[in-house]
Amino acid sequence: MKRMDGLSLVNISFLGNGPYNLTVQSGECVGMTGKSGVGKSQLLRAVTDLIVHGGECFLNGRSCNDIPPPEWRTMVAMVPAESFWWFDTVAPHFAVKRLGQDFVDLLELCGFSEDVLRWQISRLSTGERQRLALVRTLITKPKVLLLDEPTASLDKNMERKVEQLLTDIFSMQHTACIWVSHDMEQLARVAGKVVRVEQHGVTEEGT
Amino acid sequence: MGVISLSAFDLSLTATLLILLAATSFRLGLGLEKRILVSGMRMTLQLLLIGLILKFLFANASFALVFFLSLFMLLVAGYEVWARQKRKLRGTAGYLISTVSMLVSSFTLAFLALNVIVGVAPWYTPQYAIPLLGMLLGNSMNSVALASDKLTSEMYNMRGVVEQRLLLGQNWQEASSDIRRDCMRTGMIPIINSMAAAGVVSLPGMMTGQILGGTSPVDAVKYQILIMFLIAAGTGFGVITAIFLICRRLFDERQRLVLDCLETPEVNKRF
Numbered sequence: 001m002k003r004m005d006g007l008s009l010v011n012i013s014f015l016g017n018g019p020y021n022l023t024v025q026s027g028e029c030v031g032m033t034g035k036s037g038v039g040k041s042q043l044l045r046a047v048t049d050l051i052v053h054g055g056e057c058f059l060n061g062r063s064c065n066d067i068p069p070p071e072w073r074t075m076v077a078m079v080p081a082e083s084f085w086w087f088d089t090v091a092p093h094f095a096v097k098r099l100g101q102d103f104v105d106l107l108e109l110c111g112f113s114e115d116v117l118r119w120q121i122s123r124l125s126t127g128e129r130q131r132l133a134l135v136r137t138l139i140t141k142p143k144v145l146l147l148d149e150p151t152a153s154l155d156k157n158m159e160r161k162v163e164q165l166l167t168d169i170f171s172m173q174h175t176a177c178i179w180v181s182h183d184m185e186q187l188a189r190v191a192g193k194v195v196r197v198e199q200h201g202v203t204e205e206g207t
Numbered sequence: 208m209g210v211i212s213l214s215a216f217d218l219s220l221t222a223t224l225l226i227l228l229a230a231t232s233f234r235l236g237l238g239l240e241k242r243i244l245v246s247g248m249r250m251t252l253q254l255l256l257i258g259l260i261l262k263f264l265f266a267n268a269s270f271a272l273v274f275f276l277s278l279f280m281l282l283v284a285g286y287e288v289w290a291r292q293k294r295k296l297r298g299t300a301g302y303l304i305s306t307v308s309m310l311v312s313s314f315t316l317a318f319l320a321l322n323v324i325v326g327v328a329p330w331y332t333p334q335y336a337i338p339l340l341g342m343l344l345g346n347s348m349n350s351v352a353l354a355s356d357k358l359t360s361e362m363y364n365m366r367g368v369v370e371q372r373l374l375l376g377q378n379w380q381e382a383s384s385d386i387r388r389d390c391m392r393t394g395m396i397p398i399i400n401s402m403a404a405a406g407v408v409s410l411p412g413m414m415t416g417q418i419l420g421g422t423s424p425v426d427a428v429k430y431q432i433l434i435m436f437l438i439a440a441g442t443g444f445g446v447i448t449a450i451f452l453i454c455r456r457l458f459d460e461r462q463r464l465v466l467d468c469l470e471t472p473e474v475n476k477r478f
Contacts, residue, residue, distance in 0.1 A: 048374060049461055049463065050370060050373060050374065050463055050464075051463060052459070052463065052465070069373075069378075069461050069462040069463075070373075070376045070377060070378045070462070071376070073373060073374055073375070073376050074375075074376035077374070077375075077376075078374050080371070080374070082367070083371065084367045084368045084370075084371035085368075086365075086368045086371075086372070086385065095375060095376070136375065137375070140375070140376065
């Protein structure tokens with residue numbers, strides 16, 4: 001396999017879907033759309049190696065199969081449409097030992113103060129959970145971000161803020177991104193190109 | 208004072224209490240009446256049968272006979288642990304894990320107790336080996352079944368959380384740690400409670416049996432302490448073994464949660 005910066009999906013298939021081939025360069029955001037139930041979320045789960053699949057994923061030329069799963073999932077991080085929380089309060093869900101400035105900045109950019117870390121999970125709204133799920137993943141500085149409808153529960157104002165934050169991160173940290181959404185206007189704002197997922201492959205929608 | 212022998216009439220009097228319970232269950236719509244009656248009949252038949260087998264075994268003590276009876280008890284205990292789970296592991300893996308856990312929890316400890324602690328000669332003397340093994344199997348079977356059932360159910364119900372933790376870069380041990388810990392607690396708490404209440408709230412069955420049989424209370428208590436320690440240790444190690452083996456089986460070599468290896472409960476098979 002020729003060395004390439006970014007993420008490559010080669011003949012990815014699962015549960016009768018695929019093969020899917022796609023390349024996302026470092027710093028590039030690819031928008032992904034398609035009918036409900038066509039397998040967009042499952043494709044992201046296959047890329048993070050969370051489900052059994054055929055084909056191979058490469059990150060900067062290294063195969064997923066050569067990298068231990070926890071390490072792969074830290075580098076190729078996914079924020080699912082529905083986030084899950086298992087401790088009573090917010091703080092223990094973050095994989096950081098202490099509160100650094102970049103963490104505080106990230107919280108502020110997503111509309112939170114440090115106090116949020118002491119909040120009970122039960123008092124969080126769906127939108128707050130979605131933004132905190134983003135912070136939880138972004139703080140680990142992944143090389144690839146797989147976002148499954150990341151702003152679905154946010155109001156327009158917050159949606160734009162999160163879009164801006166994420167596009168800044170793509171360009172500053174050279175993060176490759178696949179952004180799944182049904183909102184074509186949003187994909188036009190955040191993605192360099194948009195692909196449509198069909199049952200047996202992806203087709204390019206436009207740039 | 209000798210033991211007062213119980214007649215068939217005495218036993219049938221107590222059986223009427225069970226029939227009364229089944230009738231109450233029917234009246235309250237609990238749906239347990241069939242299970243109460245079948246379990247009661249099964250228990251009576253099994254105990255009568257084991258009474259005859261033990262009578263024969265005590266008269267013809269041999270290693271082969273003790274071994275085969277123990278093996279039979281182990282295989283049935285393994286099956287009972289496996290069968291009591293709502294979402295069992297598919298194929299032979301589930302049964303094997305249950306049986307191995309029972310082996311760890313009962314056989315090894317019974318062997319240790321007979322050889323090192325009690326020091327009976329020969330170590331397989333059926334009067335000691337079979338009751339000891341039976342008590343260890345019976346007690347650890349409940350705990351291992353309880354913990355295993357909770358594990359498979361929790362992993363299924365909490366799959367979103369487990370996968371979320373995997374997505375955050377945790378390995379399978381970390382992603383399942385809280386669930387595994389809860390299941391181990393569930394399995395061990397009954398025996399811990401039994402130990403705490405023994406002699407104060409409850410008089411354990413074996414000790415009561417020995418006292419009724421004419422053994423001095425002090426000797427009966429010593430045996431009861433030995434048994435309680437063995438049961439507690441056996442239950443604990445059996446639960447830990449079962450939880451670890453089942454949980455490992457629920458993740459594949461790429462540390463993905465694979466719930467396809469669990470059977471679907473009957474209630475979900477309508478369509």
